[in-house]
Amino acid sequence: MTVTPYHSNDYTELINLWEDSVRSSHHFLTENDISTIRKALPTDYFPNVTLYVIRHHNEVAAFMGLSADMVEMLFVSTKHQGHGYGSALIDFALNRGITKVDVNEQNEAARKFYFKKGFQIISRSEYDTMGNHFPILHLQKN
Numbered sequence: 001m002t003v004t005p006y007h008s009n010d011y012t013e014l015i016n017l018w019e020d021s022v023r024s025s026h027h028f029l030t031e032n033d034i035s036t037i038r039k040a041l042p043t044d045y046f047p048n049v050t051l052y053v054i055r056h057h058n059e060v061a062a063f064m065g066l067s068a069d070m071v072e073m074l075f076v077s078t079k080h081q082g083h084g085y086g087s088a089l090i091d092f093a094l095n096r097g098i099t100k101v102d103v104n105e106q107n108e109a110a111r112k113f114y115f116k117k118g119f120q121i122i123s124r125s126e127y128d129t130m131g132n133h134f135p136i137l138h139l140q141k142n
Helices: 012-025 031-048 085-095 108-116
Strands: 003-005 050-056 059-066 070-076 100-104 120-125 136-140
Touching (some): 012 031, 012 059, 012 070, 031 070, 050 085, 059 085, 100 108
Antiparallel strands (some): 003 050, 050 059, 059 070, 120 136
């Protein structure tokens, strides 16, 4: 699997993958929550991170957004989950010295994934960055 930078301002494929992944894992989000976040992805989220993708037969199978010191987002399409794409992206980030990630406490699959990759809880916030009551676990790998 090859991780490559995402060099496009056309975020359609990433947005569709994001929604596919979120609908399978973020059962606590309402339709309104999903719609609000979806609209904000191309203006408020994607431009503020460095995006990396893994492609499978020319389609994006997984993507990750990195900031200076943390994994800001990581999503794998449902048809590619369980095939090592998430692990490849995390390993890529770790090789660049990035050891922090936040995860929704209610996203059990993501919690288990990060714990399996060696991340530990360093703190917890009752609300997400948008002020919603979706507790966030702040994780770090030493």
